[in-house]
Amino acid sequence: MVLKTDQVADSILVSQACAGDEDAFAEIVRRYSPRVFRIVSRFFRRPTLVEELAQDVFLKAYTHLSDYEGRGSLEGWLSRIATSVCLNALRSARQRPESSLADLTEAEAKWLEASLSNSTVKGYQDAEKDLIAADLADKLFRELSEDDRVVLTFIEGDGLSVKETATLTGWSQAKVKVQLFRARRRMRKVLEELLDSQAQRLVKS
Amino acid sequence: MDQHVLRLITEKGINGLSESELALIQTHTEECRECLRAYQAARLMATILKARVNETVESTPFFHTRVMATLRERHSNEETTIFYRLWRMVWPTVSAMLAVIIALLIGNFILRFQASPSEQSYTPDSYTVETLILEEGDATASEQINDNEVFSAVFGPEDENGQDY
Numbered sequence: 094m095v096l097k098t099d100q101v102a103d104s105i106l107v108s109q110a111c112a113g114d115e116d117a118f119a120e121i122v123r124r125y126s127p128r129v130f131r132i133v134s135r136f137f138r139r140p141t142l143v144e145e146l147a148q149d150v151f152l153k154a155y156t157h158l159s160d161y162e163g164r165g166s167l168e169g170w171l172s173r174i175a176t177s178v179c180l181n182a183l184r185s186a187r188q189r190p191e192s193s194l195a196d197l198t199e200a201e202a203k204w205l206e207a208s209l210s211n212s213t214v215k216g217y218q219d220a221e222k223d224l225i226a227a228d229l230a231d232k233l234f235r236e237l238s239e240d241d242r243v244v245l246t247f248i249e250g251d252g253l254s255v256k257e258t259a260t261l262t263g264w265s266q267a268k269v270k271v272q273l274f275r276a277r278r279r280m281r282k283v284l285e286e287l288l289d290s291q292a293q294r295l296v297k298s
Numbered sequence: 299m300d301q302h303v304l305r306l307i308t309e310k311g312i313n314g315l316s317e318s319e320l321a322l323i324q325t326h327t328e329e330c331r332e333c334l335r336a337y338q339a340a341r342l343m344a345t346i347l348k349a350r351v352n353e354t355v356e357s358t359p360f361f362h363t364r365v366m367a368t369l370r371e372r373h374s375n376e377e378t379t380i381f382y383r384l385w386r387m388v389w390p391t392v393s394a395m396l397a398v399i400i401a402l403l404i405g406n407f408i409l410r411f412q413a414s415p416s417e418q419s420y421t422p423d424s425y426t427v428e429t430l431i432l433e434e435g436d437a438t439a440s441e442q443i444n445d446n447e448v449f450s451a452v453f454g455p456e457d458e459n460g461q462d463y
Contacts, residue, residue: 115366122362130357135350143355151365152372208345209338226349233346249311249344250351277308277343284339 103167111158118158122151125171132175135246136183138231146182150175169260176243176261183239197232197291200225205291236283241276248273303333312344 101120109117126147133146154174161170197205204225234242247258248269255273259266303326306319315323327334 119362119366122365126357126361131354134354140355148365208342223349226346227353230346230350250347274308280343281339284342285335
């Protein structure tokens with residue numbers, strides 16, 4: 094009985110791809126590109142850049158396919174490569190912030206105010222509010238290190254456990270915990286300063 | 299400022315707090331402005347991060363095609379690179395060998411054409427007694443040499459007394 098490609102186990106696809114079967118590797122890309130895109134999207138927003146980095150993930154996976162021993166899942170292995178590619182890209186893209194937290198837009202200021210008072214932001218659709226929040230997140234991340242960003246994104250954003258984050262990043266669980274503690278403290282301090290400056294602005298106006 | 303509240307917020311995060319812990323914090327923040335600020339900042343952080351991770355770029359339909367095309371292009375570039383690298387390794391040796399061969403060929407031709415006439419090998423037409431005798435057969439009777447002439451030719455002329463010189 095000939096199995097269809099989508100029924101073939103990951104381990105078989107990997108060994109076929111290692112033997113030079115292009116269709117097998119193409120199937121791996123098809124199966125796991127949504128997962129890889131999701132991870133890369135956590136750190137980058139431009140669609141062309143996300144696709145470029147996702148391609149880098151699969152090219153790197155192809156080069157190191159023989160290193161996959163089959164102990165964990167192929168999805169987990171690819172996720173680790175994706176995290177590593179994103180971390181490297183974040184580090185090499187490290188640059189001066191284009192805008193600082195002091196330069197909040199009116200929409201962002203309204204959103205902050207509404208969030209604090211547990212009220213709804215008036216005048217914006219739900220999708221717009223999410224976009225405002227995501228823009229704020231990017232501005233905040235510029236004040237933090239890449240390691241802080243990774244650990245906060247996975248644990249606070251995605252709801253992953255310390256163990257899962259350690260598996261993705263290749264760090265020890267102890268390092269993840271310490272990094273998380275420091276990252277939360279730093280981000281909280283940045284937000285507190287932001288809230289103070291917003292309060293002062295409201296008092297002046 | 300209550301360090302216990304701060305530690306709870308920082309260690310567990312807003313999403314990791316139990317109901318009792320949340321109640322404790324909310325009660326405390328009614329009286330402590332600084333802890334209230336810290337608690338608000340932590341809540342904002344969770345909301346902002348959740349909104350950020352919800353923003354996802356979807357993979358495009360032909361993404362896998364582009365990946366495979368890039369892989370094939372990379373393979374063909376690598377093959378060209380391998381030959382190029384091999385050539386770079388061996389070209390000094392090959393060039394030296396070719397230079398020696400060319401020098402030897404040129405030297406050989408030069409030496410041949412520069413040889414002097416005295417060094418040229420001279421092979422006179424040799425003649426032997428046998429040739430004389432054999433050629434005699436072609437001559438007419440009057441032209442044939444006699445025995446005395448043969449001996450003179452081979453052994454030299456005799457003096458008047460019949461003795462050889």
